[in-house]
Amino acid sequence: MTIDLNADAGESYGVWSLGDDEALFPHLTSVNLACGFHAGDPKTIERSVRLALQHRLAIGAHPSFPDRVGFGRRELQASEEEIRADVLYQIGALSAFLKAHGARLHHVKAHGALYNQATREPSTARALAEAVHAFDPKLPLVVLPGTPLEEEARALGLPVLREGFPERGYLADGRLAPRHLPGAIIEDPDLAAQRALAMVRGKIQSLDGGELPVQIETLCVHGDHPRAPAVARAIRAILEAHGIAVQAA
Secondary structure, X not given: OEEEEEEEEOOOEOOEOOOOHHHHHHHOOEEEEEOOOOOOOHHHHHHHHHHHHHOOOEEEEEOOOOOOOOOOOOOOOOOHHHHHHHHHHHHHHHHHHHHHOOOOOOEXXXXXXXXXXXXXXXXXXXXXXXXXXXXXXXXXEEEOXXXXXXXXXXXXXXXXXXXXXXXEOEOOOOOEOOOOOOOOEOOOHHHHHHHHHHHHOOEEEOOOOOEEEOOOOEEEEXXXXXXXXXXXXXXXXXXXXXXXXXXXO
């Protein structure tokens, strides 16, 4: 059994620093780098690419709604055409830095409100998937299982990587719990690690106490959380202790 361990990272901007990527990256196998719309100026993107390559991580694009003030966590009214263009633009930006360093893009994973909206709204999911397909029809898209995002990606023939969130709470329908709800954010590294192990084995507990079946290829840690390196370290340790190989999907 194998599993990928990814993180959303490269989310500093100019003189403003967020997350501890240097402490986080050694525990990962892949990384989703901000592309400038919610975080990540050009120098930060290049620095993040170099750090990821130093740790031999698979590198994915992490596009967002154009919302630096809200860190990409506010849903914006945008047409399908606007979403497609915005996502394609961001994929291209990161890919330029990867090409300059002799590397290739491994996957795409949407950020924040764009990701969440695509798990509910087929039109948003379709626009996101179409942007990825236009760039490279063989490029995997990271999806929340059982949502319109997975359905639209598969309809276009895109490869998908189904994702689990051990440090986030789940609703009974399998979607992520809004951050304002009690239990939506799991801060204890050991608890997150236990949840990661359960997810790899095919189940997760929802906020209402029920048990959800899950099938995933990758686990996500949010790099903007202060305890992200500790969470990633604990997750990797428990998985490897149970004979689960941690490697890029």
